[in-house]
Amino acid sequence: MRVCARVCPASREQVDRLLRHRDVVVTADLESDVDVLLVAGTTVEEAFALRPAGWPGARVVVLADTFSREGVREAVRAGATTLLRFATTSPGHLAAGLLTAREGGGQMPHDVLVRLLGGSGAAGRAPRLTRRHLSVLWLLAEGFDNAAVARSLTCSVHTVKNVVRELLVLLNARNRAHAVAEAVRLGLV
Structure with a gap:
């Protein structure tokens, strides 16, 4: 092809x-x-x-x-x-x-x-996220732990932890599960 x-x-x-x-x-x-x-x-x-x-x-x-x-x-x-x-x-x-x-x-x-198709879309203004933020969010939504996310993205666990911390702040979330829930609500994942 x-x-x-x-x-x-x-x-x-x-x-x-x-x-x-x-x-x-x-x-x-x-x-x-x-x-x-x-x-x-x-x-x-x-x-x-x-x-x-x-x-x-x-x-x-x-x-x-x-x-x-x-x-x-x-x-x-x-x-x-x-x-x-x-x-x-x-x-x-x-x-x-x-x-x-x-x-x-x-x-x-x-x-x-x-x-x-007009289903429920984003209910609020979504923060601007980087490609790395979005990749980590998608993997968190799939149930990956930090080590699995790091392997999947070929980066260190420390980098994943830093990105997760950034996501918590950007999404005003209390924990990883809340960050994923906010991302879904905003239409990011």
């Missing part, structure tokens, strides 16, 4: 790591034989803005950290069918998402779909 990748500079290293899959050939040029366009950025708006003018929108995969309701609606209206979150995407998951898009299917995170 041939993929044209348009990636914001802040996401380049992470996307390069995710695109290491034997069935994916990556090109920077839009050629006639490209199967799927991958756009990646911190937010869905930033990622989708990288889509070249004139690209029909079909067969577009959006990879981002943050999905606002408006940004998702704009991407979906323009034909994007597959939206993936950095924190929960592995190389195999990305390859499957690219294949799904190539075949005309689509996928997106459950919470993004709920917000898109």
Whole structure:
């Protein structure tokens, strides 16, 4: 499968790591034989803005950290069918998402779909979180302890503890469980 990748500079290293899959050939040029366009950025708006003018929108995969309701609606209206979150995407998951898009299917995170369909969205103003904050939050929500989070993110346990402390302050939370609950309430995870 041939993929044209348009990636914001802040996401380049992470996307390069995710695109290491034997069935994916990556090109920077839009050629006639490209199967799927991958756009990646911190937010869905930033990622989708990288889509070249004139690209029909079909067969577009959006990879981002943050999905606002408006940004998702704009991407979906323009034909994007597959939206993936950095924190929960592995190389195999990305390859499957690219294949799904190539075949005309689509996928997106459950919470993004709920917000898109008008379900309960964020009830307050969400603090601005870094990619590291969001990754740790997602793993905490999955029940990972500090050591497992550190292994998953290839960092030290000390770094994870510092990020958790920052999250407690940013989310005005009493403990890890409360931080995850606040993140869910605000639509961050």
